[in-house]
Amino acid sequence: MYLPGVGPKKAEILFGELEIETFKDLLYYFPFRYIDRTRFYTVREINPELSYIQLYGEVVSVRFEGKEKGKKRLVCRFTDGTGSIDLVFFQGLTWIKDKIKPATKYVVFGKPNLFNGQINMVHPEVNIPETENPGAFSTNINGIYSSTEKLRNSYMENKVIVKFMYNLLNLVLNKIPETLPDYLIEQYKLMPLPEALLNIHFPQNQDLLVRARNRLQFDELFYIQLGILRHRTARVKANQGFVFDKVGERFNYFFENNLPFPLTSAQKRVVREMRRDMGSGKQMNRLLQGDVGSGKTLVALMIMLIAADNGFQSCIMAPTEILAAQHFSSVVQFLNGMDVKVSLLTGSTKKSKRVILYNELAKGTIDILIGTHALIEDDVQFKNLGLAVIDEQHRFGVEQRAKLWNKSKTHPHIMVMTATPIPRTLAMTVYGDLDVSIIDELPPGRKPVKTLTFNDSRRLHVFGFLKEQIKQGRQIYIVYPLIKESETMDYKYLEDGYESIVRAFPPPEYVTVVVHGKMKSADKDFSMNLFVSGKANIMIATSVIEVGVNVPNATVMVIESAERFGLAQLHQLRGRVGRGADQSYCLMMAGYKLSKESRKRLELMVATNDGFKIAEEDMKMRGPGDIEGTQQSGLPFKLRITDLSKDGDMLEAVRKIVESVLSKDPDLSNDENKTLKTNLENADSQKKFSAIS
Numbered sequence: 075m076y077l078p079g080v081g082p083k084k085a086e087i088l089f090g091e092l093e094i095e096t097f098k099d100l101l102y103y104f105p106f107r108y109i110d111r112t113r114f115y116t117v118r119e120i121n122p123e124l125s126y127i128q129l130y131g132e133v134v135s136v137r138f139e140g141k142e143k144g145k146k147r148l149v150c151r152f153t154d155g156t157g158s159i160d161l162v163f164f165q166g167l168t169w170i171k172d173k174i175k176p177a178t179k180y181v182v183f184g185k186p187n188l189f190n191g192q193i194n195m196v197h198p199e200v201n202i203p204e205t206e207n208p209g210a211f212s213t214n215i216n217g218i219y220s221s222t223e224k225l226r227n228s229y230m231e232n233k234v235i236v237k238f239m240y241n242l243l244n245l246v247l248n249k250i251p252e253t254l255p256d257y258l259i260e261q262y263k264l265m266p267l268p269e270a271l272l273n274i275h276f277p278q279n280q281d282l283l284v285r286a287r288n289r290l291q292f293d294e295l296f297y298i299q300l301g302i303l304r305h306r307t308a309r310v311k312a313n314q315g316f317v318f319d320k321v322g323e324r325f326n327y328f329f330e331n332n333l334p335f336p337l338t339s340a341q342k343r344v345v346r347e348m349r350r351d352m353g354s355g356k357q358m359n360r361l362l363q364g365d366v367g368s369g370k371t372l373v374a375l376m377i378m379l380i381a382a383d384n385g386f387q388s389c390i391m392a393p394t395e396i397l398a399a400q401h402f403s404s405v406v407q408f409l410n411g412m413d414v415k416v417s418l419l420t421g422s423t424k425k426s427k428r429v430i431l432y433n434e435l436a437k438g439t440i441d442i443l444i445g446t447h448a449l450i451e452d453d454v455q456f457k458n459l460g461l462a463v464i465d466e467q468h469r470f471g472v473e474q475r476a477k478l479w480n481k482s483k484t485h486p487h488i489m490v491m492t493a494t495p496i497p498r499t500l501a502m503t504v505y506g507d508l509d510v511s512i513i514d515e516l517p518p519g520r521k522p523v524k525t526l527t528f529n530d531s532r533r534l535h536v537f538g539f540l541k542e543q544i545k546q547g548r549q550i551y552i553v554y555p556l557i558k559e560s561e562t563m564d565y566k567y568l569e570d571g572y573e574s575i576v577r578a579f580p581p582p583e584y585v586t587v588v589v590h591g592k593m594k595s596a597d598k599d600f601s602m603n604l605f606v607s608g609k610a611n612i613m614i615a616t617s618v619i620e621v622g623v624n625v626p627n628a629t630v631m632v633i634e635s636a637e638r639f640g641l642a643q644l645h646q647l648r649g650r651v652g653r654g655a656d657q658s659y660c661l662m663m664a665g666y667k668l669s670k671e672s673r674k675r676l677e678l679m680v681a682t683n684d685g686f687k688i689a690e691e692d693m694k695m696r697g698p699g700d701i702e703g704t705q706q707s708g709l710p711f712k713l714r715i716t717d718l719s720k721d722g723d724m725l726e727a728v729r730k731i732v733e734s735v736l737s738k739d740p741d742l743s744n745d746e747n748k749t750l751k752t753n754l755e756n757a758d759s760q761k762k763f764s765a766i767s
């Protein structure tokens with residue numbers, strides 16, 4: 075409010091809308107794009123994808139069109155010799171009519187639109203050039219700041235924000251302290267910070283804008299990485315880990331007698347990586363990434379057996395009851411005949427059972443506890459928790475994970491698993507503190523799932539195909555985006571779908587079960603069991619089955635209103651099939667009218683089965699903050715100028731630089747690194763980062 079032009083009222087709105095409270099906040103509120111007024115386009119070059127552009131030419135005619143009230147408009151035909159377009163005005167018609175004269179040269183500035191197959195410009199700026207050669211008079215590249223409706227309604231449109239920036243820079247430009255030491259600025263030829271801040275708001279030319287952006291990105295990424303890497307060193311130093319140095323009886327027995335199939339070499343490799351961590355005397359903190367169906371559960375089981383061999387308890391926390399129950403039954407099956415006590419704890423575990431379970435857990439008679447969020451409740455006390463595994467970890471919030479960490483005085487070893495592959499750049503920032511293991515190989519014999527899109531009108535054809543599959547003994551999932559009909563969204567919903575499926579697949583010839591999140595868990599279990607045991611042919615579900623469910627005999631995944639689902643979700647759903655030896659199919663049903671994005675998503679699904687590729691594309695399409703898999707945990711810091719889907723090279727380069735700075739001066743105690751130490755302590759990213767691990 076002390077900035078000229080702002081005052082208390084506007085200051086309050088700036089804070090409420092954009093969280094801008096200090097001069098620094100405002101200074102770091104960067105334009106999200108620029109209008110280059112140094113460049114002139116010709117009419118022939120125009121296409122409707124272009125953002126704001128400038129033209130130079132002559133208005134040839136001015137006329138009114140549309141008689142009815144509200145439709146009346148002024149249309150000026152404009153030409154520059156390469157072609158002509160209409161400039162269209164809906165408001166202030168008489169005033170504009172007076173201003174714009176035929177046979178006069180103008181500089182026109184606006185955004186091309188496509189209307190009835192013709193390109194036009196609505197309400198462009200129309201100015202008289204000050205000289206005959208328009209290239210000479212306009213030399214600005216103008217920043218555009220993202221805005222909100224409230225800001226615009228409070229007289230803070232772009233023009234006003236620009237004015238604030240101007241006033242602010244006038245006030246503080248020569249007082250902005252440098253945030254990087256001289257040696258880095260010299261070595262990497264970075265633009266000094268004040269100059270970069272000036273040019274990001276008021277670029278003198280494209281070249282300087284590029285350099286300014288580079289410098290600010292470098293800064294942003296540098297401090298994030300510095301925070302992460304320092305934090306990691308501190309964590310490793312502070313946390314002694316339990317030493318699991320024995321690979322003993324149970325692991326070996328399992329390996330020799332119970333392992334139903336040979337491990338893939340990727341599974342062997344990641345188990346080795348984890349064994350090394352757990353035996354090192356340091357606390358393991360590892361992320362296991364592996365596409366759906368790559369066999370992560372087995373990896374978790376094997377390292378839990380190592381924990382048991384060393385006299386420790388372990389647990390797996392899964393995001394849904396269905397998944398926890400399934401882990402439980404597959405672990406019990408895997409351990410058939412072995413002396414390992416496994417228990418299940420979920421929200422629906424009866425109180426009487428719980429009491430016994432808590433008791434056994436505290437005494438140490440339970441070796442492996444499998445469950446849901448119920449595991450992190452305070453009543454759950456282990457005798458000696460040595461290893462905690464979190465499945466589908468992106469489904470859990472930061473606090474939930476931290477609670478699990480703290481179930482043991484010495485932090486247990488931690489292994490988090492995710493089947494939503496995270497693009498490398500994101501992994502390096504969001505999970506930069508974790509070591510990463512990757513299973514990049516599916517068990518042998520799996521045939522890639524065939525993915526097809528069908529229009530709703532082909533439903534009967536699809537049903538015919540489903541019947542054929544059922545005849546061959548296969549099972550089918552049909553997934554709906556909604557349970558009930560929605561007034562606002564025209565998507566298929568489960569209740570209606572159920573009726574039409576039962577009509578097309580009548581009992582007793584066919585058995586259809588339903589599972590969705592709003593059901594009582596006993597009912598859910600009942601349906602689930604019918605399907606898992608092969609007694610039901612069709613399972614109708616919402617995306618609750620998206621995560622982890624494993625029924626190898628299911629070969630068809632039908633996704634209704636597939637346009638409604640995000641890429642990661644689609645990929646997860648598809649991952650429910652293709653788990654056995656038979657050819658599997660993913661059939662995506664979609665409406666006629668699809669947005670460009672929806673179409674792109676479906677096309678990508680058809681084109682590839684590779685989860686990592688899908689994750690990369692997802693990030694490009696949606697921006698890193700919105701990636702499924704990070705929504706819940708969120709990016710731990712606000713990125714003001716870096717786009718993780720585009721600036722991966724910069725990130726990698728900066729990470730290396732940070733590593734080299736820290737390898738020479740781990741505590742940042744050298745004189746030359748003083749700035750780094752002070753700034754790091756004050757950085758937002760640092761504060762937020764310490765909260766996540």
Ligand code: ADP
Nearest residue numbers: 335336337338366367368369370371372517624
């Ligand atoms: P995800 O990584 O998606 O959690 P799962 O752990 O559920 O995958 O494994 C998928 C299926 O593959 C399970 O039926 C599992 O028993 C099987 N599986 C795991 N490892 C192998 C392997 N090495 N060879 C054959 N099948 C395997």
Ligand code: MG
Nearest residue numbers: 370371465622
């Ligand atoms: Mg799984």
